Amino acid sequence: MQLKVQYYALMREQAGRSEEMLETAAATPADLYVELTSRYRFTLTREQLKVAVNSEFSDWSRRLAAGDAVVFIPPVAGG
Amino acid sequence: MRFRFTSTAIDTAQARRQLLDQGAGGYVSFEGWVRDFNEGQEVTRLEYEAFQELAVKEGERIVAEALQRFPVRQALCIHRIGNLDLSDMAVWVGVSAVHRGEAFDACRHIIDEVKHRVPIWKKEHYRSGDSGWVNCERCAAAPHHDSASHSMHK
Numbered sequence: 684m685q686l687k688v689q690y691y692a693l694m695r696e697q698a699g700r701s702e703e704m705l706e707t708a709a710a711t712p713a714d715l716y717v718e719l720t721s722r723y724r725f726t727l728t729r730e731q732l733k734v735a736v737n738s739e740f741s742d743w744s745r746r747l748a749a750g751d752a753v754v755f756i757p758p759v760a761g762g
Numbered sequence: 763m764r765f766r767f768t769s770t771a772i773d774t775a776q777a778r779r780q781l782l783d784q785g786a787g788g789y790v791s792f793e794g795w796v797r798d799f800n801e802g803q804e805v806t807r808l809e810y811e812a813f814q815e816l817a818v819k820e821g822e823r824i825v826a827e828a829l830q831r832f833p834v835r836q837a838l839c840i841h842r843i844g845n846l847d848l849s850d851m852a853v854w855v856g857v858s859a860v861h862r863g864e865a866f867d868a869c870r871h872i873i874d875e876v877k878h879r880v881p882i883w884k885k886e887h888y889r890s891g892d893s894g895w896v897n898c899e900r901c902a903a904a905p906h907h908d909s910a911s912h913s914m915h916k
Contacts, residue, residue, distance in 0.1 A: 691813050692883035693895040727898065735881075738815040754813055754881075760896035761810075761841060761882030762794050762853050762873060 684708070687752040688719070694757055698723045712736065712753055713743040719755075727757055764829075764837060765821025765880075767812060769844045772854045781836040786858035790865040792873050794853040796846050800896070804889035808846045813881040817841075824875040832868040834859035839872055841882060 686709075689702040698719075709715035712734040719725065733756040734741050747753070774791070781789060796808050825837050837857045846852060855872045859865035876882075884896045 689813070691881070692811055692885070693898040695811075735813070735816050738819070740816070754816070756813065756816075756881050757883060757895070758897035759878070759881055760884040760898075761812075761880045762877040 684747070684749045686715070686747060686750070688715070689752065689754045691754065692757050693727065694723075694725060694755055697725055710746060711744050712741060712747065712755075715747065715753060716743075716755060731758055732756055763822070764825040765818055765839045765841075767814060767818070767841055767843050769842070772840050772842060772851050774851075774854055774856075777838055777840055777854060777856055780838055781856050781858040783835040783858050785860060786835045787860055788862040788865050789856065789858045790862065790869045791854065791856040792869050793851050794873070796848050796850045796852055798848050800886060803886070803892075805848070805886050806889055807848065807887045808852070809885040809887075810841070810843045810846065810852065811883045811885070812841070812843050814843075817880045817882055820880050821876060824872055824879060827875075828857070828868045828872050832859070832864045832871065834864050834868045837868060837872060839876060841876070841880075843882075 684707060686705050686707055687702060688705050690698045690700060695701050707715060707718060709718050713729065716729050734743060735754040735756060736745060736751050798805055821839060825839055828837055835858045840854045842852050855869050857865045857869045859868065885893055886896060887893045
């Protein structure tokens with residue numbers, strides 16, 4: 684299954700890219716984060732993040748579908 | 763559109779005009795500015811980055827909630843992205859209302875919620891030459907504590 688993953692802020696720097704198309708067997712955002720953390724050595728734990736699928740906040744246990752756009756959201760700091 | 767981003771200086775005169783309402787007896791605004799220190803470090807400049815598709819939706823939801831929760835007439839929030847220098851305005855919130863009390867309350871509510879919910883990130887550059895993503899670097903190394911997000915750092 685192919686997914687689009689976008690990276691922001693600290694995670695963009697750690698991944699060395701702002702987005703990519705990814706071939707993965709991950710069934711959920713939680714599985715995907717485990718896979719990507721082993722690849723990019725992300726330092727933030729899942730408990731520190733939120734996740735969005737197709738530009739809306741999502742549960743970590745949502746079933747991903749081909750073509751979904753996933754964004755992991757580090758602790759925010761607006762204002 | 764009650765929440766938006768801009769990559770150039772926030773035009774507060776133009777923003778204020780959007781809140782004019784003949785039923786309003788008062789107007790309150792908040793400006794967040796870039797400060798020269800945070801958590802013991804001398805800050806020289808900031809970068810703001812946002813996940814704009816979701817940030818605009820969440821920002822709109824926050825302002826809509828404020829309009830529903832407080833009896834105010836108009837409300838608007840504008841946030842900068844990109845590179846900012848010391849004393850630049852990072853965020854602007856304005857509210858007009860029949861009475862001043864609701865305008866203060868709604869303005870406070872909007873800025874507090876924006877800081878906690880909208881996917882915007884701030885990278886500080888320090889006098890030392892070091893830099894860091896606020897709320898991300900230290901919390902990755904140590905248990906999360908929330909003082910940074912309550913310090914009214916601008």
